[in-house]
Amino acid sequence: MTATKMTLLALALGAPALCVQLWLPVPRLTSDAVEYYSHLRSLYFDHDLDFANEFEHFGILTRGDKLVKTVTGHRRTIFSVGPAMLWMPFYAAGDLVARAQVRLPGGTYRTEPEVTGGVCDRSVATNWGDGMNPAAACARYFPVIYIDGDATLNGVQGQGILLVNGNLSVQGSYEFYGITVVQGELSTAGGGSTIAHFWGGVLARNASIDVQNLAGTATLNYSSCAILTALQATGVAAPLRSRGWSVLY
Secondary structure, eight states: OHHHHHHHHHHHHHHHHEEEEEHSSSSSOHHHHHHHHHHHHHHISSSSOOOHHHHHTTTTTTTTTHSSTTTTTTOOOOSSHHHHHHHHHHHHHHHHHTSSSEEEEEEEEOOOOEEETEEEEEEOTTOOOOOTTTTTTTOOOOOOOEEEEEEEEEEEEEEEEEESOOEEEEEESEEEEEEEEESSOEEEEEOOHHHHHHHHEEETTTTSOOOOOOTTTTEEOOOOOHHHHHHHHOOOOOOOOOOOOOOOO
């Protein structure tokens, strides 16, 4: 069976179920789906496995099996965390696209910091922060950028999280600090006088951890510092759960 036929078959089988879900009133998750999704949401947003707020949202917190807390003080569930771990990368990608501050169609762009009256102008779509000058006005601006289509970057710099729904071509002395995810293929040419095009982490269809130099001095340099900085600057704040105190001696 060809890829086209397999795609059409998947659409034919999956479309009716999707249409039914969209037609149903909110909340659309019921039965076992609530329990599995609660694992995912709690891990992603609350960074814990306390499902009280999720169960309350879906109206099952007062259900008989949820009333009595476990010895750890959490609400009981008999469902495994496995599906949540499997769904997590796709959920995170969808969440990042939904939260993107900069949305652009495919095209050729020159991105550089834009400062107006001494203040970083975040309304300019080609202002992707300033990763080269820590004391500059745009140094603390880490946008989530989503480009829908093939894109070419030809100068100067940017930082944050870059998502490309297509191929990405990087030309000249361009530098990006943070996380780059490319749905298609990544190609680079000519690093100019710069050591690297990317500082942080890159995920692309054709990226290889064995080969860092794609062309000339156009290098991909892994940087845990750049990755953590981008994640912390673009993350969603979550309130800490109350913590108990126990004397251990």
